[in-house]
Amino acid sequence: MLDLYFSLPNPMISPTVVLSVIGGVWLVARFLRPSKSPLPPGPARKPLLGNLLEFPKAKEWIKYGEWTEKYGDIISLNVLGQTVVVLDSTKDVKELFINRASKYSSRIRMTMIHLVGWEVGTATCPPGDTFRATRRFMTQILGPHAVKGYVEVEDEEISAFIRRLVRTPGGEMNLQLQRMAAAIILRLTYGYEVKADDDEFVALAKNALRIFHTAAQPGWIVDVFPSLRFLPSWFPFATFKRKAVEWRKVVEASRQRTLDWTRTQIEAGTAAPSFAAQLLADSERMKDEGLFSMVLADLFAAGGDTTMASGLKLFLALATHPDAQAKAQQEIDNFTRGERLPTYEDRPYLPYIDALLKEVQRWDTPVAPLGLPHCTSEEDVYKGYCIPKGAIMFANIWSIFHNPEKYPDPETFKPERFLEKQERKTASGDIINEDPNHFVFGFGARHCPGRHLADSTQWLLAAKLIATCNVSNAVDMQGRHLGSRTVEFSPGVVSQPARFTCIVEPRSPQAEGLLFEGAN
Ligand code: HEM
Numbered sequence: 001m002l003d004l005y006f007s008l009p010n011p012m013i014s015p016t017v018v019l020s021v022i023g024g025v026w027l028v029a030r031f032l033r034p035s036k037s038p039l040p041p042g043p044a045r046k047p048l049l050g051n052l053l054e055f056p057k058a059k060e061w062i063k064y065g066e067w068t069e070k071y072g073d074i075i076s077l078n079v080l081g082q083t084v085v086v087l088d089s090t091k092d093v094k095e096l097f098i099n100r101a102s103k104y105s106s107r108i109r110m111t112m113i114h115l116v117g118w119e120v121g122t123a124t125c126p127p128g129d130t131f132r133a134t135r136r137f138m139t140q141i142l143g144p145h146a147v148k149g150y151v152e153v154e155d156e157e158i159s160a161f162i163r164r165l166v167r168t169p170g171g172e173m174n175l176q177l178q179r180m181a182a183a184i185i186l187r188l189t190y191g192y193e194v195k196a197d198d199d200e201f202v203a204l205a206k207n208a209l210r211i212f213h214t215a216a217q218p219g220w221i222v223d224v225f226p227s228l229r230f231l232p233s234w235f236p237f238a239t240f241k242r243k244a245v246e247w248r249k250v251v252e253a254s255r256q257r258t259l260d261w262t263r264t265q266i267e268a269g270t271a272a273p274s275f276a277a278q279l280l281a282d283s284e285r286m287k288d289e290g291l292f293s294m295v296l297a298d299l300f301a302a303g304g305d306t307t308m309a310s311g312l313k314l315f316l317a318l319a320t321h322p323d324a325q326a327k328a329q330q331e332i333d334n335f336t337r338g339e340r341l342p343t344y345e346d347r348p349y350l351p352y353i354d355a356l357l358k359e360v361q362r363w364d365t366p367v368a369p370l371g372l373p374h375c376t377s378e379e380d381v382y383k384g385y386c387i388p389k390g391a392i393m394f395a396n397i398w399s400i401f402h403n404p405e406k407y408p409d410p411e412t413f414k415p416e417r418f419l420e421k422q423e424r425k426t427a428s429g430d431i432i433n434e435d436p437n438h439f440v441f442g443f444g445a446r447h448c449p450g451r452h453l454a455d456s457t458q459w460l461l462a463a464k465l466i467a468t469c470n471v472s473n474a475v476d477m478q479g480r481h482l483g484s485r486t487v488e489f490s491p492g493v494v495s496q497p498a499r500f501t502c503i504v505e506p507r508s509p510q511a512e513g514l515l516f517e518g519a520n
Helices: 015-032 060-071 090-099 111-115 129-142 144-148 151-167 173-190 200-216 226-230 239-268 275-280 289-320 322-336 344-349 351-362 397-401 415-419 451-468 509-516
Strands: 074-079 082-087 380-382 385-387 392-395 469-476 500-506
Touching (some): 060 082, 082 090, 090 380, 111 226, 111 239, 129 144, 129 275, 129 289, 151 451, 173 239, 173 275, 173 500, 226 239, 239 275, 289 469, 322 351, 322 469, 344 351, 344 451, 351 451, 451 469, 451 509
Parallel strands (some): 082 392
């Protein structure tokens, strides 16, 4: 989700309009800024444009890392009047996003997203009553206790996915991982089972998400002048409004069709347990059906791409680190003696698998290298710097994971770093080899509500895959053999390894037998 919160304007409206309007706002904001404290340091700004010209076009986390090395742990940039603050140290991230969460937990408001019908989803909602109501529902359905009840569904979908990979060597792994992620989320959310690669409901959800991505692109004139949203769609030049009206129908129909599908199943007495079924039985929440149907749609939007990206990272890490794969296989074999497949209950007895998963999260590029930007809802002063109201706040998770004091030898894939029994600290009191899960799922009030589900999905995927298959020979689309340091990751809020193929084959006839046991 959300390749959207921050990038550069595109030509949907004239650059001159954007420059003059935002420049004006910038000048006013600059002179009206009440605080006497300076903004955090950063690269020199040009009048009106700020840092627009040197703003990185992709993989911003790397450039931000260079800038923080030069200017300090907290830097600020200005892009056409918008203040962007980047945090590079765990202490600052925790202090601002967690301890001062009341000021640092808003989101950027984008009018076009509202117009196309994604207006009150959890991920885009500013703090307030609606946000609290949606997060309460998320905690009910995705809290640690609830998630224990989903292991069977996850297990079935993951095993089916691995069988499909083994049955069709050279098959499309991205597609299959996407299908697996969608199948888990749609089954838990609506009780709906995905039966084919080109499933109709997956296509509906993906289409609604595509509209979200397009609406989130910067450059819509209505994001610059929000009052234009009141223009009628017949108004000359109001192309944005006509598109918004058309797209809103698609987004709303997608939500309605899936929820109605569950409704029909309940009426027919054939419904499987699901979040939608819980919702439909909840007369209080159903008073705001529009809001909660959007919360359900958010789960696919926020959980689909992230689950797929972390799955791809797992395959790549295994294929490029055969020693780590062999150690993980040995650990499982010692425990199960190869007589059965590992189950989720085995997790406490398989510490290397957990350590390997943590290293997969940390290694190279994290799934969300800058998290999802938070936005300040009021001005704050921190370490003598002014953090203005409305500032876009990034935590550079990539940079934290590559800090050699915090993660010694950060470029090396080393699961063992997470097996240390004794907690050690750096000279500045930062925990060495801290659990990456403290970072990859975001922070404070916006902390990912799907993290327990994501965590159990990843564990089950890793344990089943490692127990039954060898993953090897990762090759990029140019036919180059990938080693641990030659991997490319995509730009974007959710980053994933650039397309690659690898061989996934059963470790032994016995392992293959266990994988296919009872499967039809
Ligand atoms: C490896 C998998 C995942 C990763 C790395 C991940 C990461 C994140 C991050 C970094 C955020 C932003 C947190 C912040 O702003 O501080 C987030 C938000 C969110 N995630 Fe996840 N996520 C994953 C899986 C999931 C799943 C499986 C679901 C649901 C089924 C989910 C639902 C959400 C929602 C609804 C939000 C918005 C929360 C809000 O704005 O209040 N995520 N996630």
